Amino acid sequence: MNTHRIHRVAKLTGLSKDVIRVWERRFNLLKPTRGTNRYRNYSDEDVMMLRYLKEQLDGGASIGELAKLGREELVTRARANTPRVxxxxxxxxxxxxxxxxxxxxxxxxxxxxxxxxxxxxxxxxxxxxxxxxxxxxxxxxxxxxxxxxxxxxxxxxxxxxxxxxxxxxQLPVAEFGATVVVACPPGEEHDIAALAVAYQCRVRGCRVYYLGANVPIAALVKLCHEVKPDLTIISCPIVRAEDKAAELIQALVEDVSPVSDVAVGGHGALAVRDRFVNNGIPVLDDFRDLENRLNRLMRKPVLQR
Ligand code: B12
Structure with a gap:
């Protein structure tokens, strides 16, 4: 996560520094932190939300009406709508x-x-x-x-x-949110997507255990017993041969599911989507789907551990 001083925020959003300051005072939508030098530091989320507001205003909306939606709703809309200019x-x-x-x-x-x-x-x-x-x-x-x-x-x-x-x-260490384990299954060395998944979980305030590539099922189960995750996310970029895919599904169903909810994602999961789903394991289609799942998870009351 980057932080940005106001002049860069103005550049990134097309809004003037004065407008940003006024919105900050009047609508309480922005949450800049103060650096050691006392300058305001704005987050990536602030920039994304301001871009969304600017786009809506350009399209004829009024800032008063938009501000009534509140920060959380605006950030959700901004995430869903961020146009790739x-x-x-x-x-x-x-x-x-x-x-x-x-x-x-x-x-x-x-x-x-x-x-x-x-x-x-x-x-x-x-x-x-x-x-x-x-x-x-x-x-x-x-x-x-x-x-x-x-x-x-x-x-x-x-x-x-x-x-x-x-x-x-740079994100605060989460102490209370939902607990999520992120791992690649045995034999899976492609770990960048799993890392990106872990980052998305962290950004949303989850307590994340990121285990990386090639995690043996027995080790995964042991950790799940210890940390009692609300969700275990398995990243499967590689499309596996039939028998290997069946073996993985069986292990997840028999060994991991009794300890934690499980969800899978990646090309290898999409390739055998029906088999996962028929065995009660949801497949997350993409990062948007992941985001929806995490938002639901974070809204559920979480037992303190
Ligand atoms: C980078 C790469 C590598 C790197 C991996 C580095 C690393 N630490 O991750 C290295 C060089 C080590 C590597 C090794 C191998 N690779 Co390789 N690799 C690739 C490559 C070029 C890109 C993969 C990648 O990182 N993409 C970027 C990430 C972000 O995307 P991704 O992993 O595909 O994930 C996307 C989705 O699957 C999804 N996703 C994934 N997980 C999850 C989870 C959730 C919850 C969600 C929502 C989404 C999601 O989101 C991502 C973004 O869309 C692909 C080909 C390609 N162009 O995709 C081949 C590829 C994946 N590799 C392949 C192979 C065969 C191998 C090797 C076996 C080759 C060899 N002969 O040794 C080895 C060993 C792999 C193993 N045992 O796991 C094949 C897999 C074929 C298959 N059966 O599916 C591919 C498709 C190449 C090909 N065309 O043949 N590889």
Missing amino acids: AVVENMFGRLLQELLSTLNPLDRVTFEKRLNGAVAVVPFDEALSGILLPLQEQVGQLWHDGHIGIAVEHYVTSQIQQKIFSAMN
């Missing part, structure tokens, strides 16, 4: 090409300068979906197609992981 998409597209052009031969300094610079100036949600996940996919593809070595792929993957971990570490 063509200019931003082009900017990300160009940046990705620039980043990829630094990989063979590897020019670490240019790669890190460009990546760090880009990730620091946009709300982290946008950096994740617009830069980091597409970069991961393209870098992996370059390796699969033999254009770069596995070492360079691992280097870039680790840079992407660091960015997501560091955004997570």
